[in-house]
Structure formats: C-alpha cells, structure tokens
Amino acid sequence: MKNVCKIVLLSLCIIACNNEKKEVQKASSEDQKVKVLKPKLIHEVNGLTHCESVVYDSKRNVLYASLIGNRENGDGSIAKISLDGKVIDTMFVKGLNDPKGIAITNDKLYVSDVTVLVEADLETGKVLKTHTTEGTQFLNDVNVASDGTVYVSDTANSTIFALKKDGTFSAWLQSDALEHPNGLLQVKTNMYVAAWGNMVGPEGKQKQSGNLLKVDMATKEITKVSKDTLGNLDGVQIYDTEKLIISAWKTGKIMTINNKGDVKDILTVGRSVGDILYIPEKKLLALPMNIQSQLLIYEFQEVEE
Numbered sequence: 001m002k003n004v005c006k007i008v009l010l011s012l013c014i015i016a017c018n019n020e021k022k023e024v025q026k027a028s029s030e031d032q033k034v035k036v037l038k039p040k041l042i043h044e045v046n047g048l049t050h051c052e053s054v055v056y057d058s059k060r061n062v063l064y065a066s067l068i069g070n071r072e073n074g075d076g077s078i079a080k081i082s083l084d085g086k087v088i089d090t091m092f093v094k095g096l097n098d099p100k101g102i103a104i105t106n107d108k109l110y111v112s113d114v115t116v117l118v119e120a121d122l123e124t125g126k127v128l129k130t131h132t133t134e135g136t137q138f139l140n141d142v143n144v145a146s147d148g149t150v151y152v153s154d155t156a157n158s159t160i161f162a163l164k165k166d167g168t169f170s171a172w173l174q175s176d177a178l179e180h181p182n183g184l185l186q187v188k189t190n191m192y193v194a195a196w197g198n199m200v201g202p203e204g205k206q207k208q209s210g211n212l213l214k215v216d217m218a219t220k221e222i223t224k225v226s227k228d229t230l231g232n233l234d235g236v237q238i239y240d241t242e243k244l245i246i247s248a249w250k251t252g253k254i255m256t257i258n259n260k261g262d263v264k265d266i267l268t269v270g271r272s273v274g275d276i277l278y279i280p281e282k283k284l285l286a287l288p289m290n291i292q293s294q295l296l297i298y299e300f301q302e303v304e305e
Helices: 002-032
Strands: 035-046 051-057 062-067 076-082 087-096 099-105 108-113 116-121 127-131 139-144 150-154 159-163 169-174 181-187 190-195 212-216 222-224 233-238 243-248 253-258 263-268 277-279 284-289 294-304
Touching: 035 263, 051 277, 051 284, 051 294, 062 087, 062 099, 062 284, 076 099, 076 108, 087 108, 087 116, 099 150, 108 139, 116 139, 139 181, 150 181, 159 181, 181 243, 190 233, 190 243, 233 277
Parallel strands: 051 099, 099 139, 181 233
Antiparallel strands: 035 294, 051 062, 062 076, 076 087, 099 108, 108 116, 116 127, 139 150, 150 159, 159 169, 181 190, 190 212, 212 222, 233 243, 243 253, 253 263, 277 284, 284 294
C-alpha cells in the first residue's frame, strides 16, 4: 500500500511540474509578443485624375492633392479632401497644366507645374504668382525649409531649385550625383533626396534605380543613405525619430529606412505610387496613385506579433 501511495504522489508531482512548466512557457511566450504598427486601408478616394502628390494642412485639417489631369493645357488642378476621404473640391486651385509636388506655408500653397513654381492663396485657391527661371525642365517635388526657402527638384536635369524669401528663384544645386532628384525633405541641417535614378545606364540602354541621398545644406556635400539602389524613388517623409518613410514609383513599395541604410518593406501597392504623405501624430499614410487616379488612406494600427 505504501508503494502505491508513493507512486500516486510521484505522479501528482510530475503532473504539477508539467503544468507549472507549461504555465511558465505560456507566460514567456506572451512576454515575447511585441506590438508593432501595421497599415490598414481605411479610405479609397476615386475620381482624382492622375493624382500625383498630397500634403496635409494642419490649420484647416484637410488634405490637398495635385491632379495632373489628362495632360491638356489648363486641365490640371489641386483638390481639397477631408481626412475621412470625402472630396470637398477637385478644382480648389485650377488652370494648371501638369501639377506635381505640393508644399504649404504661411497660408500659401506652392506647387510645381512643369517649368514653373505656382504660388496660390490657401484661403481662396487663387493663383497669386508664378515663379520661373532659366534651365527648368521638369519640376517635381516641393519642400519648404525651416527658414522659409522653397526648394523644388528638377528631375530631368538633376537639379534642385530654390525660391528664397526675397522672391529670387534660381538653381541651388546641380549635380549628376543627385541621380535625378524626385522627393525632397529637409530634416534639421540636411536635405534628404528620394532619387528617381539615372535616366540612362552606363551603356546608354537601361534606366538605373535611385538611392536615398542626403545633402548637407551648408556644404552641399551629397552622400548616399541607402546601401543598395531601391527603385525609382518618389516620396520621402518623416516616419519617427529614427526612420524616414519612402515610396518607389515602379514597384509600388512603401519602405522605412534609417540613417544606417537599413530598409524594411511595410506595404506594397500598385505601380505609380507618387509623392506620399505621412502624418506621425495621426498615424495616417496617404498614397496618391497616378495611373489609378485615386488616393489611398491608411491608418497604422497596433497589432501583436
């Protein structure tokens, strides 16, 4: 009888130990789970004819998107859209030819339009001025620096132009090392450039993919951030304190990249994703889709992995 009791007690101890082990493993597994941000499509805005760029107006809590139109003179415009995906006005700024990059500052909207930089009133949408200078060919993205200077990339001739506060508009930096710049973003003392890539390869045949570049705004020294070419880059935005978020037009990839050049794919949409917008405080990502004539709005939501 004593042996039977010993066997029963030993069995109970083994069962208890196994249950305790399972509980420890379960708790350890739960501890290892981390919360990450994942994009979820919340709004799909259609009918935006060849939407190219989007910007956020925090004062009025609305989005502005450039609509290239059907490439007829005067059929391009800037649309006003609510954050919940409702189109307020597709012709807020009208009479443009082929509008692309947009930036806003001091109740003014600046948009590149082929060879000119258009300045419009944010209250009325009325065009106030057009700025141009010798040598502009294919003006693309627009970025307003902290000192009020408006920078514009010219993808065709691998140049960045600058509109200074005194109204002068001229080339700021021209270099093949800019790799035909597209997206622009000033962060502190640097201008980040999302490069489209060399238009023609070394043998004059194929197009080469672009890099994410960094330009020291004081010395104008150009350095590569990306370790490898990333595609025909278009948009660049701040993602968080350590990373930027970039888009590749041809592949439809949305990626994050840090200063060491480490890249992480976070989303792939259709070909022709343009000059993207990310609003960190709202965790909203807006993707203008050129060929599809739509604007996709994503919200980054926390999920466990």
